[in-house]
Amino acid sequence: xxxFEILQKRELARDIFFLKVYAPVIAGAAQPGQFLxxxxxxxxxxxxxxxxxxxxxxxxxxxxVQAIGFSTRKIVQHEVGECFADVVGPLGNPSEFVEMxxxxxxxxxxxxxxxxxxxxxxxxxxxxxxxxxxxxxxxVGARNADFIILEEAFRQTGTALHLCTDDGSRGFHGNVTxxxxxxxxREKLHFDHVITIGPLIMMxxxxxxxxxxxxxxxASLNSLMIDGTGMCGACRxxxxxxxxxxxxxxxxxxxxxxxxxxxxxxQQNKKPHKHDHYCNLKxxxxxxxxxxxxxxxxxxxxxxxxxxxxxEVCYGYNAQEAMxxxxxxxxxxxxxxxxxxxxHIDIPGFIAEVANGNFQKAYEVLSMSTSLPAxxxxxxxxETQCEGECVLGIKGEPVAIGKLxxxxxxxxxxxxxxxxxxxxxxxxxxxxxxSGPAGLTCAGDLAKMGYRVTVFEALQKAxxxxxxxxxxxxxxxxxxxxxxxxxxxxxxxxxxTDYIIGRAGNxxxxxxxxxxxVFIGAGAGLPRFMNLPGENLNGVYSANEFLxxxxxMQAYRDEFDTPVELADNVVVIGxxxxxxxxxxxxxxxxxxxxxxxxxxxxxxxxxxxxIHHAKEEGIDFQLLxxxxxxxxxxxxxxxxxxxxxxxxGEPDASGRRRPEPVEGSDFIxxxxxxxxxxxxxxxxxxxxxxxxVSLNKWNCIDADNEWGKTTQPGVFAGGDVVTGAATxxxxxxAGKRAAKAIDNYVKKIKNQSxxx
Numbered sequence: 001x002x003x004f005e006i007l008q009k010r011e012l013a014r015d016i017f018f019l020k021v022y023a024p025v026i027a028g029a030a031q032p033g034q035f036l037x038x039x040x041x042x043x044x045x046x047x048x049x050x051x052x053x054x055x056x057x058x059x060x061x062x063x064x065v066q067a068i069g070f071s072t073r074k075i076v077q078h079e080v081g082e083c084f085a086d087v088v089g090p091l092g093n094p095s096e097f098v099e100m101x102x103x104x105x106x107x108x109x110x111x112x113x114x115x116x117x118x119x120x121x122x123x124x125x126x127x128x129x130x131x132x133x134x135x136x137x138x139x140v141g142a143r144n145a146d147f148i149i150l151e152e153a154f155r156q157t158g159t160a161l162h163l164c165t166d167d168g169s170r171g172f173h174g175n176v177t178x179x180x181x182x183x184x185x186r187e188k189l190h191f192d193h194v195i196t197i198g199p200l201i202m203m204x205x206x207x208x209x210x211x212x213x214x215x216x217x218x219a220s221l222n223s224l225m226i227d228g229t230g231m232c233g234a235c236r237x238x239x240x241x242x243x244x245x246x247x248x249x250x251x252x253x254x255x256x257x258x259x260x261x262x263x264x265x266x267q268q269n270k271k272p273h274k275h276d277h278y279c280n281l282k283x284x285x286x287x288x289x290x291x292x293x294x295x296x297x298x299x300x301x302x303x304x305x306x307x308x309x310x311x312e313v314c315y316g317y318n319a320q321e322a323m324x325x326x327x328x329x330x331x332x333x334x335x336x337x338x339x340x341x342x343x344h345i346d347i348p349g350f351i352a353e354v355a356n357g358n359f360q361k362a363y364e365v366l367s368m369s370t371s372l373p374a375x376x377x378x379x380x381x382x383e384t385q386c387e388g389e390c391v392l393g394i395k396g397e398p399v400a401i402g403k404l405x406x407x408x409x410x411x412x413x414x415x416x417x418x419x420x421x422x423x424x425x426x427x428x429x430x431x432x433x434x435s436g437p438a439g440l441t442c443a444g445d446l447a448k449m450g451y452r453v454t455v456f457e458a459l460q461k462a463x464x465x466x467x468x469x470x471x472x473x474x475x476x477x478x479x480x481x482x483x484x485x486x487x488x489x490x491x492x493x494x495x496x497t498d499y500i501i502g503r504a505g506n507x508x509x510x511x512x513x514x515x516x517x518v519f520i521g522a523g524a525g526l527p528r529f530m531n532l533p534g535e536n537l538n539g540v541y542s543a544n545e546f547l548x549x550x551x552x553m554q555a556y557r558d559e560f561d562t563p564v565e566l567a568d569n570v571v572v573i574g575x576x577x578x579x580x581x582x583x584x585x586x587x588x589x590x591x592x593x594x595x596x597x598x599x600x601x602x603x604x605x606x607x608x609x610x611i612h613h614a615k616e617e618g619i620d621f622q623l624l625x626x627x628x629x630x631x632x633x634x635x636x637x638x639x640x641x642x643x644x645x646x647x648x649g650e651p652d653a654s655g656r657r658r659p660e661p662v663e664g665s666d667f668i669x670x671x672x673x674x675x676x677x678x679x680x681x682x683x684x685x686x687x688x689x690x691x692x693v694s695l696n697k698w699n700c701i702d703a704d705n706e707w708g709k710t711t712q713p714g715v716f717a718g719g720d721v722v723t724g725a726a727t728x729x730x731x732x733x734a735g736k737r738a739a740k741a742i743d744n745y746v747k748k749i750k751n752q753s754x755x756x
Contacts, residue, residue, distance in 0.1 A: 004084040007060060012149040014331045015067045016117060017076040024059030026051075026089045032124040033252060035222060036061065036089025040074045047071050048225040048247070050121035051090065052150075061089075064120030064149065067327070077357070092225075092251050095125050095195070096218065111183075111191040111215075112138045112159075113176050113206050115198025119150050121222055122197050123157075130157040137189065138162065139179055141198075145170035146333060169333075176202060177209040184213050191215055196255065197222060204260035211256060219255035221246045224263065237263050293396025296325040298403050303616035307587050310472045310556055313613060314378075314403075319357070322407040326355035328392065329399050336389035337401060342733025343441075345369040347386055347401055354404055363412040366405065371444035371488060372437065372466075372732065374413060374480045377406025379470055380729040381607050413483050418490035427452040428746050431515040433501045433689065436464025437728045438521030438719030440485070441735030442742070443493045449743050453492070454515075456499040459552065464523055465720075466728070468552040469544070471581050473588070477551070502689030507715055516749065517714045517742045520690060520701060521735055524680045524720035530573070534630030535676075539567060539638030543574070543582045543677035550585050566591055567672025571641050573627055574677035575599065580610040582675045583619050593619045594669055598626040598646050598659040622669070624648070626659065630674060641669045680725045690715060700724055708738035714749075716742055 008020035026036055035050045053062035067073045078084070110129060114122040119140045129136050137160040142148045144167045154161045163171030164179040172179045176198070183189045196206040197220040210217040224235040224246040235246035238259035244250065299315040300306070306313050317325060329351045337347045346365050353362035366373045382388075382402035390398030428451050432443045435457040443453045461467050463481045475481060489495060501507065507518050527542030529535055546564065549555045553562035568591060572583040575597035583593045595614070597604060600623050604611055615621065622643070629642040645665035648657035682699050694702040694711040701710055701717040708716040718734030720726055 004087045006078055006080050006082055006084075009078070009080050012064065013147045014329070015076075015327060016147070016149055017065050017067065019063045019065060019076075019078075020060050021063060021084070021087060022059055023061050023087050023089075024056075026087065027054045027059050027061050028056045030054040030056075030061060030090040031094035032128040033095035033121070033220065034090040034092045035121075035225065035251070036063075036087055036091060038063070038075060038084055039086040039088070040071065040078075041085045045071050046088075047075065048091070048222075050222045052120040052123050053127065054124070061087075064117060066117045092222075092247055093249075095128075095220075096252050108192050109135045109137065109190060111180070111194045112136060113180060113194060113196040113198070114138070114140050115176055115196075115202040116142055116147060117149070118196075118198035118202075118223075119148075119154075121220060122195070123150050123153060125195065126154060126159050127157045130159055136160070137183070137191070139164065139176050139183075141165065141176040141179070141202075142170075143167065146331060175205075177205045180206065180209050193218065194255075195220065195252075199223070200260060200264055203255065203258075204264070207255040207258070207260065217255040218252050219258055220250070220252045221258070221263075222251045225251065293392065295328065295397040295400045296321050298400065303613075303618075306473065307584075307617040310588055312476050313473050316410060317400075317403055317407045319359070319407075319411075322354050322404055323357055325400050326351045326404055329355065330391055332391060336391070337386040337399075340385045340389040341369075342385070342729045343369045343736050345386075345405075350408060351399065351401070351404055354408060359408060359411045360416065362408045363416060366408055369736075370732065371441050372484050372728075373405050374409035374484055375437070375466055375475065376729055376732070377402050377404075377409055378475050378480070379466075381727055383608060385729065410480075413480070418487045421447070421491045423447075423452045423492040424450060428750070429454070429515045430742055430746070431456065431510045431518045433507070433518065433520045434458075434464055434522040434719075434721070435462040435485070435495060435497075436466065436521055436523045436719065436731065438523075438721075438731040438735035438738075439464065439519065440488060441732040442519045442521060442718070442739045443735075444488050444491070445736055445739035446742060447488065447492045449739070451743075451746075453494065455493060455495045456501055457495060457497045458500045458522075460497050461552065462495045462497060464521075465525075468548040469578070469581070471547065471551055471585050473584070474581065500685070502683075502685035502687075506688060507690040507712070508692065511714055516746045517716065519708070519735070519738050519742060520686075520693075520710075520715065520717040520721055521719045521731070522683065522686065522689070522721045523731075524682045524700075524725050526681045526683050527676070528679045528681060529676055530627070530678065532627060532629055534632055534638070537630050537632040537636050537638045539565070539632075539672050540630055540674045540676065543572075543578045543675050544680065546582055546675050547578070547585065550589075556585075556589060564589070565673070567638075568592060569669075569671045570594070570673040570675065571596055571627070571669055571671040572675045572677060573597075574679075575604040575606060576677065576679075577606045577610055579675075579677035580606045580614050582677050584610075584614055584617055586673070586675065587617050587619060591673070594622050594671070595619050596622045596625045596627055596641070596643060596669070598624065599656065600624055600648065603656055624659065626661065627674075628666070631668075638672055638674055639670070641671055641674055643667055643669055680720070682721050682724075686721070693717070698724060706737060707741035708734060709741060709745075714745065716745075 005022045010018050037046045049063050052064045067076045112122045139162045141164045144165050194210050194217040196203050203219045236243050239253045240257040331348050335348050350362040350365040386401045387398040392398050430451050430453050432439045432455045435455050443455050446453045462485045466481050527544040549564045554560040555562040555564040566589050570586045570591040570593045572595045583595050586593045624646045625643050627641050627643050631640045645662040646659040649660045652658040692712040696702045701722050703710045703717040703722045708718040716738045718738045719731035
């Protein structure tokens with residue numbers, strides 16, 4: 001066995017790791033309360049770590065490391081079988097109670113009070129005293145249950161263990177001093193000595209509480225140490241009016257004589273340096289909170305450059321950035337983010353793997369729930385779904401879940417080859433109408449279940465709105481959409497393009513042709529207009545037409561033939577994501593763009609990220625404004641748009657305040673092109689595509705919201721064709737649920753179990 005080899009490693013809590021290290025010399029000399037120095041590699045700094053346990057027989061020392069900075073993160077990145085460059089110790093004085101004769105030790109009662117990672121250095125002392133017949137009670141406190149460590153190890157020592165959490169999620173609801181007071185006042189326990197280890201601010205209040213009850217108290221200031229040998233003096237502290245060094249004079253001192261205010265001030269005023277090690281725990285915790293509250297900024301093209309090209313705006317995280325952002329996740333025991341995800345991705349699960357650098361495993365976790373992670377990571381409105389429920393968002397910025405999903409998916413597209421899957425010859429057949437998010441998700445899930453799935457797409461490329469609706473600068477087609485579709489093809493999904501259901505055939509024809517079930521995910525591709533005078537002038541586009549020309553037909557590229565006529569001045573009408581897409585596309589084609597929306601900025605339905613980008617790119621937001629007429633010349637070419645100012649009145653059926661025109665506020669916006677982006681409806685071909693399926697008053701398919709069952713047996717539907725225009729992830733959720741319902745339906749008709 002090599003010196004300083006890591007024999008065991010496990011994660012105790014988020015960013016807190018247990019390491020068992022082979023260090024026989026140190027193990028043979030160690031005593032409770034001492035520490036050692038770990039040198040990670042030949043270029044690394046010296047990191048003092050308290051010994052949480054040791055075995056002279058096995059030649060091992062146990063360390064508990066909190067990854068709160070560059071060097072400690074490097075330490076915990078080591079795996080079992082790897083070795084540290086050097087480990088030095090044992091250092092510091094052992095606990096004063098180890099060598100100090102106690103009067104009548106069998107009748108002594110010691111109270112240990114630990115906060116957070118302070119439980120690790122206290123454990124060795126508790127174990128020692130319990131083995132030597134001295135009664136101990138131990139308080140271990142943390143912010144919440146997720147950060148309670150070594151609970152089982154403490155219980156095995158025989159100590160009377162009391163847990164407390166700030167939020168009440170485990171044990172006593174309150175902090176360690178409140179629990180201490182409860183034990184003294186309510187339970188009438190007597191303690192001969194109190195030993196405390198934890199953040200400085202915690203130890204300060206433990207000292208004050210024990211002073212109140214006239215209890216002797218020792219504070220172990222391990223967290224102040226820098227080098228550990230006394231050579232730097234950075235761990236100095238005033239004790240009883242004298243300067244003492246924690247590493248050589250301590251780490252234990254009479255808490256009633258420690259100048260905690262001075263120690264706290266020193267750590268708060270310490271200037272950062274790239275080679276400093278901040279082993280003061282409160283400083284470390286504060287820094288960690290600061291990091292947790294602020295997400296890692298994602299790199300983007302500058303607005304002045306990106307507004308002139310169609311390259312993707314967001315560069316995404318690199319591996320280092322992704323791991324750092326993933327480390328912010330609190331790994332909540334009851335993660336609200338998962339419940340708010342329409343496809344119920346195990347968000348903490350994949351993020352934990354990212355934080356540990358296990359990108360393959362992260363992708364496997366993602367793939368259990370989503371067929372299109374590279375798409376979702378880019379275009380889903382995470383801020384109103386998973387990220388909107390992130391606990392970190394309460395006091396800071398939520399974890400960048402979408403950006404992490406994108407990173408993992410992009411990594412997989414470059415590094416993971418899809419495994420080709422042969423469909424069994426006798427597999428049941430399912431037809432999917434439409435290759436948008438709902439259709440592709442349903443098809444992918446059914447293929448994984450073993451079905452022979454055929455997707456019928458009306459356009460020449462698969463992807464639906466992902467291909468024709470969302471611009472290249474938000475969602476690259478060749479490197480993302482096409483590759484995601486190819487992965488589905490690799491697992492057996494057969495995609496037939498240029499097949500228009502309702503023209504070439506219909507749902508009844510598919511059922512009669514041997515398909516056991518049909519899923520309709522045809523989207524809502526019929527554009528809405530406003531029925532205003534002049535709406536049919538030359539130069540007035542629907543957003544669907546404009547974006548399809550540019551995205552699917554690539555009219556922005558000179559080598560493609562499809563034209564897109566655009567004036568110098570463009571007006572885009574609407575406030576959703578499609579309106580932002582149209583406006584930002586027009587900017588890239590060289591136009592000066594005004595965006596007209598009848599409500600205020602706080603009511604804009606578009607994603608905040610898209611609004612922010614649009615403003616950066618120079619789009620003029622004309623809010624509380626509504627068009628009333630399109631004005632043209634003698635050639636029926638659009639020349640301008642007459643608008644009226646609006647004010648918000650009483651709430652309407654949607655709950656938003658109804659916009660009402662301000663009398664006499666008409667004005668003109670000069671524009672040769674107008675793009676109407678006020679929503680879409682399902683295509684009228686639906687009636688011919690599925691004549692036996694009922695439609696509702698909005699011409700959407702009348703389907704069960706949970707499972708997508710329609711009024712025709714064997715026919716299921718989901719996505720925008722049922723709900724009207726919604727989000728990509730909502731459509732995917734519908735497709736996923738429908739796949740399960742179809743599976744159950746087919747099993748039923750084949751005399752198998754039926755659960756839905």
